[in-house]
Amino acid sequence: MTKLDFLYGLRDALRALPREDIERYVEYYSEMIDDRVEDGMTESDAISELGSIEEIAARILGDTAPQPSAREVKEPKKEPKEEKRLTSAGTVLLIVLGFPLWFPLLVAAFSVLISLVAVLFSLVITLWAVEVSLWGCAIGGLVSGAVAFVIPNISAGLMLVGIALFCTGLSVFGFYGCKAATKGAAWLVAKAALAIKSIFVHREVA
Amino acid sequence: MDIQLKRGLLDICVLAAIKNEDSYGYKIIKDVKPYVDISESTLYPILRRLEAAELLTVRTAEHNGRLRKYYRITEAGKARIAAFKEEWQELLMIYGFITKEESDDKA
Numbered sequence: 001m002t003k004l005d006f007l008y009g010l011r012d013a014l015r016a017l018p019r020e021d022i023e024r025y026v027e028y029y030s031e032m033i034d035d036r037v038e039d040g041m042t043e044s045d046a047i048s049e050l051g052s053i054e055e056i057a058a059r060i061l062g063d064t065a066p067q068p069s070a071r072e073v074k075e076p077k078k079e080p081k082e083e084k085r086l087t088s089a090g091t092v093l094l095i096v097l098g099f100p101l102w103f104p105l106l107v108a109a110f111s112v113l114i115s116l117v118a119v120l121f122s123l124v125i126t127l128w129a130v131e132v133s134l135w136g137c138a139i140g141g142l143v144s145g146a147v148a149f150v151i152p153n154i155s156a157g158l159m160l161v162g163i164a165l166f167c168t169g170l171s172v173f174g175f176y177g178c179k180a181a182t183k184g185a186a187w188l189v190a191k192a193a194l195a196i197k198s199i200f201v202h203r204e205v206a
Numbered sequence: 207m208d209i210q211l212k213r214g215l216l217d218i219c220v221l222a223a224i225k226n227e228d229s230y231g232y233k234i235i236k237d238v239k240p241y242v243d244i245s246e247s248t249l250y251p252i253l254r255r256l257e258a259a260e261l262l263t264v265r266t267a268e269h270n271g272r273l274r275k276y277y278r279i280t281e282a283g284k285a286r287i288a289a290f291k292e293e294w295q296e297l298l299m300i301y302g303f304i305t306k307e308e309s310d311d312k313a
Contacts, residue, residue: 025250027273027275028231028246028250028275029246031230031231031232031272031273031274031275032231032232032246034270034272034274035230035231035232035233035274036232038270039232050245050246050247051245051246051247055247056246056247059247060247060250063251
């Protein structure tokens with residue numbers, strides 16, 4: 001039997017295996033024959049020393065028999081990984097090419113968000129300004145009322161003190177209102193920030 | 207020799223055959239054969255197993271106008287030999303235990 005006959009027979013006997021594995025075995029046994037010949041053996045002696053093709057094939061198939069299941073488990077794991085890598089490469093390409101489109105959109109979305117936050121906080125600031133002016137009215141009314149009693153202009157003094165008391169009362173209510181509004185605004189902004197962050201974090205994970 | 211025992215020893219023997227310099231399949235067989243019986247079909251799965259465990263690396267080089275695979279031991283492979291030497295001490299103790307039982311039986 002020549003080396004070519006042997007390798008052809010081996011290839012045929014191993015045809016149940018994946019192509020890659022067959023090539024490995026053929027290369028291996030081809031190298032073994034060549035090395036024996038180089039060592040001084042004749043080709044047919046080298047081949048007969050390896051044993052019969054049937055024995056070798058039975059042994060290989062016996063060795064690899066438990067593996068196919070392991071290989072089947074492994075391969076599906078590999079494939080999604082490669083797919084994912086491909087899609088992520090495609091995503092990167094899309095992101096790069098779409099830059100002129102998505103960047104202005106992103107900036108616009110961001111500025112809209114910023115302006116919404118600004119509007120919210122200006123409302124809160126306005127409320128506080130009203131509150132502070134109510135305090136001012138209360139204090140100013142009391143002081144000017146006291147002055148009016150001293151002058152004496154009783155009716156003006158009564159009116160001023162009345163307004164001052166009214167403002168004090170309102171400011172007490174107003175204070176709780178302002179506090180609630182500030183808390184509400186802060187909560188809303190924090191919630192929105194979390195929501196936006198979760199969008200980006202989620203995308204990174206996926 | 208017991209097949210399981212021989213199998214474990216052969217892995218170490220193959221590593222020992224490439225311990226000092228890179229070697230190729232046929233030379234490994236020639237070096238190991240005087241000590242433990244080894245054939246081509248036995249060597250192949252051992253080489254694949256050792257390569258998968260990263261105890262050796264494989265490179266293909268040209269030799270006399272054809273390709274030949276050379277096997278080189280890794281640091282992990284050297285560590286495996288060192289670990290075997292330590293395991294040997296345990297084996298000797300086990301051997302002592304086994305032979306002690308025998309002498310007790312006789313007595």
